[in-house]
Amino acid sequence: MSNETDLVTVETMIKKTKHKKLTPRQVLQRGILITIGAILMSTGLEVFLVPNNVIDGGITGISIMLSFLSDWKLGVFLFVLNLPFFFLGYKQIGKTFAFSTLYGIVVLSITSIFLHHVPAFTQDILLASIFGGIIVGIGVGIVIRYGGSLDGTEILAILASKKLPFSVGEMIMFFNLFIFACAGFVYTWDRAMYSVLAYYVAFKTMDIVIAGLDESKFVWIISDEFREIGDAILNRLGRGVTYLSGEGAFSGDDKRVIFCVINRLEEAKLKEIVKDYDSSAFLAVGDIAEVRGGRFKKKDIH
Secondary structure, three states: OHHHHHHHHHHHHHHHHOOOOOOHHHHHHHHHHHHHHHHHHHHHHHHHHHHHOOOOOHHHHHHHHHHHHHOOOHHHHHHHHHHHHHHHHHHHOOHHHHHHHHHHHHHHHHHHHHHOOOOOOOOOHHHHHHHHHHHHHHHHHHHHHOOOOOOOHHHHHHHHHHHOOOOHHHHHHHHHHHHHHHHHHHOOHHHHHHHHHHHHHHHHHHHHHHHOOOOEEEEEEEOOOHHHHHHHHHHHHOOOOEEEEEEOOOOOOEEEEEEEEEEHHHHHHHHHHHHHHOOOOEEEEEEEOOOOOOOOOOOOOO
16 A cells, blocks of 8 residues: 555656647747847848858858858858757756757758848948847747757757866857857958957847847845835835845844845935935845846835
8 A cells, every 4th residue: 555655646746747748829929039039140241241251150150161161052151060969958857948940940941041141231240240230139039039049059058068177158258259250261361350359239139039128137225224224115116125134243233134126227316315214224135137026026115
C-alpha cells in the first residue's frame, strides 16, 4: 500500500513539473511577432547594411561576408549556418525555444532572398549604419522577447563557456572582434569600423526592446518618517509600498524600510516627496529588467 501511495505521489509530481503548453492564442501571438521581428532584421540587413558593405556581428556577420565572397544570396547562408544551432538549442534550452528559433530563421532567410535585389535606401554609410543597426536591433529584440533567436552566437557561447574559462559575454565579445577584424580584410577597415558602429547601435536598440520602453525602477527608502513618506507615495504617485523591518548594523536601532516599484518618469517626483518629508533619508534607486505579479499596476490617483 505504501509503495502504491508513493507511486501516485511521484506521478502527481511529474504531472505538476511537466512543461505547460502554450495556448493557441499564445502560439499565434508568438508566431506573428517573430515574423515581424525576422522581417525587420532582414530589411535592416538587405536594405541598409549589406548594400553598403557593412556587416552585423555573430553568425549574421559571417553570412554577409560569405555572401559577398561567393556571390550567393545572403538568405542561403543565414539558414545553413544557423541550422546547427537549432539542434543545439533543442537539447540545451528546450523545444519551444528551438522551434521558435527555427521559424524565425526560416522567415529571415526567405525575406532576405526576396529583398536581395532591392536597392539601398541610402548611400550615406553613416546613416545606413545607424538606421540599419536600429532596424536590426528592433527585429532581434522582438524575436528574443518572444522566445526565439535569429543568431546562433549566443548558443555557441553558452556551450563554449562550459569548456573554457570565459563567461558567455566574453566569448561573444571575442567572437565578434574576430568577425570585425575579418571584415577589415574582406572589405576595408573603414567599413569594419562602420560595422562596429552598426553592431553597437543594434545591441543598444535590442536591449531597449527586450527591457521595454516603460522601464521600471525599484526604490529603497530608510527614514524615521516612513509612514508619512509611504502615504505620500501612495496618494501622490498612486504606487503601492511595502514596509519592511530592518536593523542598523552600526547603531543597532530598529528601522522601517520602504520598498516600492516605479517607472522612470516618476523617479524625480518620488525624490521630491522623500526630500519634503525627510531630507536626510536614505534613498537607493535601481533598474529592474522585468516586473510581474503583485500589485505593480498603477492605481488611479484621486
